[in-house]
Amino acid sequence: MTKIKSAFKASCSNCGLQKICVPTGLKRTDIDQLDEIVDRKPPYKKNEYLYQVGQKFNSIFAIRAGAVKLFTYSDSGEEIVHGFCLAGDVVGFDGLVNEEYTYNAIALDTTSVCNMPYDQLADLAVKIPDLNHQIMSAMSKKMFDDRMHSELLIKRNADQRVAHFIWNMAERFRNRGYAHDEFRLPILHRDFALYLGLTPETVSRILAKFNSEDIVCWKKKQVQIFNETALKKIAGLAEADPAGQEFG
Amino acid sequence: MTKIKSAFKASCSNCGLQKICVPTGLKRTDIDQLDEIVDRKPPYKKNEYLYQVGQKFNSIFAIRAGAVKLFTYSDSGEEIVHGFCLAGDVVGFDGLVNEEYTYNAIALDTTSVCNMPYDQLADLAVKIPDLNHQIMSAMSKKMFDDRMHSELLIKRNADQRVAHFIWNMAERFRNRGYAHDEFRLPILHRDFALYLGLTPETVSRILAKFNSEDIVCWKKKQVQIFNETALKKIAGLAEADPAGQEFG
DNA sequence: CGTTACGTTGAAAGGGTTCAATCCCTGTGG
DNA sequence: CCACAGGGATTGAACCCTTTCAACGTAACG
Numbered sequence: 001m002t003k004i005k006s007a008f009k010a011s012c013s014n015c016g017l018q019k020i021c022v023p024t025g026l027k028r029t030d031i032d033q034l035d036e037i038v039d040r041k042p043p044y045k046k047n048e049y050l051y052q053v054g055q056k057f058n059s060i061f062a063i064r065a066g067a068v069k070l071f072t073y074s075d076s077g078e079e080i081v082h083g084f085c086l087a088g089d090v091v092g093f094d095g096l097v098n099e100e101y102t103y104n105a106i107a108l109d110t111t112s113v114c115n116m117p118y119d120q121l122a123d124l125a126v127k128i129p130d131l132n133h134q135i136m137s138a139m140s141k142k143m144f145d146d147r148m149h150s151e152l153l154i155k156r157n158a159d160q161r162v163a164h165f166i167w168n169m170a171e172r173f174r175n176r177g178y179a180h181d182e183f184r185l186p187i188l189h190r191d192f193a194l195y196l197g198l199t200p201e202t203v204s205r206i207l208a209k210f211n212s213e214d215i216v217c218w219k220k221k222q223v224q225i226f227n228e229t230a231l232k233k234i235a236g237l238a239e240a241d242p243a244g245q246e247f248g
Numbered sequence: 249m250t251k252i253k254s255a256f257k258a259s260c261s262n263c264g265l266q267k268i269c270v271p272t273g274l275k276r277t278d279i280d281q282l283d284e285i286v287d288r289k290p291p292y293k294k295n296e297y298l299y300q301v302g303q304k305f306n307s308i309f310a311i312r313a314g315a316v317k318l319f320t321y322s323d324s325g326e327e328i329v330h331g332f333c334l335a336g337d338v339v340g341f342d343g344l345v346n347e348e349y350t351y352n353a354i355a356l357d358t359t360s361v362c363n364m365p366y367d368q369l370a371d372l373a374v375k376i377p378d379l380n381h382q383i384m385s386a387m388s389k390k391m392f393d394d395r396m397h398s399e400l401l402i403k404r405n406a407d408q409r410v411a412h413f414i415w416n417m418a419e420r421f422r423n424r425g426y427a428h429d430e431f432r433l434p435i436l437h438r439d440f441a442l443y444l445g446l447t448p449e450t451v452s453r454i455l456a457k458f459n460s461e462d463i464v465c466w467k468k469k470q471v472q473i474f475n476e477t478a479l480k481k482i483a484g485l486a487e488a489d490p491a492g493q494e495f496g
Numbered sequence: 497c498g499t500t501a502c503g504t505t506g507a508a509a510g511g512g513t514t515c516a517a518t519c520c521c522t523g524t525g526g
Numbered sequence: 527c528c529a530c531a532g533g534g535a536t537t538g539a540a541c542c543c544t545t546t547c548a549a550c551g552t553a554a555c556g
Contacts, residue, residue: 097388
């Protein structure tokens, strides 16, 4: 286990994301086995594709650092943004069912990933039930995420959507052990607007309002939350939030 | 295979939905095995639940006749309609990952289903790879469906949403071998509106307009399509549609 | 045959989009 | 190091689509 590569790139067992990434809940020996199949390639540069629609499915990607945008194009050629993935998220399950990816996944930032070849992962999952469970759980997370997205689009107005999105991001950082009231979010307002089904202008106006009301400030890819209570209230979330569930 | 029950209730091998339901592509002997585990209970009455959020996952349901609505409630208690299932559709996969259902599934009409206990289905799937493939394929269909829904909510205006929905329903009937320009749709306009993220009033107005323009008529749960071309055009779908893909 | 829930229609209000102009940041090249 | 270009962000004003509220029709059910 003391490979040379470990000196340069974290192995699963000493990775800071162990608690939320695929290894969660696995035994040390199992993690080491998982570690063996992980292919740690050089980071993707900004605007590089992890995979594209129609490409043959071969790998699941665990994001170690950076951010990824998932998107497709509508019949009329407009971009549809389906979601964003941050460090600790696992992407690529959309390719599982039909052996080919159904989204485009692009790096929004310099993004390093742990590439897990699916045939090897599947073999391992047969031997390690906990791992199988982890894979199922990641898929479940994705489905829940999609549902929240629909709910946002169906029921919420622009203010609520923006507030909900920012709050959700904060929770994701919190669950990863990072500061939840101040973080880098390398997402263009344009992409953010597309995800919420709004125009960039509307998003800009709402962010300006939130800023003037000292609720949040999102400028130059840096987010600061000044008033959590107000943000949650606008987002339409229950006041008394015990832990804050994750859906990312 | 000549059981008494077959005299009353179709077996898989002589079911008219064989071409689109779970047995698709299976060998005759495999279908007979599948048939053995199918539990054909008396039909659900209107407004009866097939399952509810949080209920322990135990079965997949293939709809033989009738219609089912999938829905949840938002934090603020509003109903969110996630989709509708018609004869030939397979529901219940939402329960697969975490061993409990994540939607409410309610019969919109008298609905008869083929109940497939999942433990038995899973056992069988191990022995019949084609069956396993069918299960994956049904999940994939569901995910595609959800994506179309998001796309509809993000990009389309009310006219387009209504037209797209009706067109989609027509395609589903066409793929089942039924008339695609005239069919029964036991969906309340209210539920339809919720699904599209619109108000019942807006839907009513748009249907009235479509009716006055001799495009479609949807009254008393009966849909008639008079002008396919116009409908597709409004829905924002490409003019030259060869087969019409399914997403239900 | 009445009650209840769903559907329709109208008018008014509001929220988000659209379009256009301007600003600002980032990266590029001289 | 500075000037310039280009994409994204911001801001304003007008418009338009959808919602809202309210009243009325109508179908379904006991």
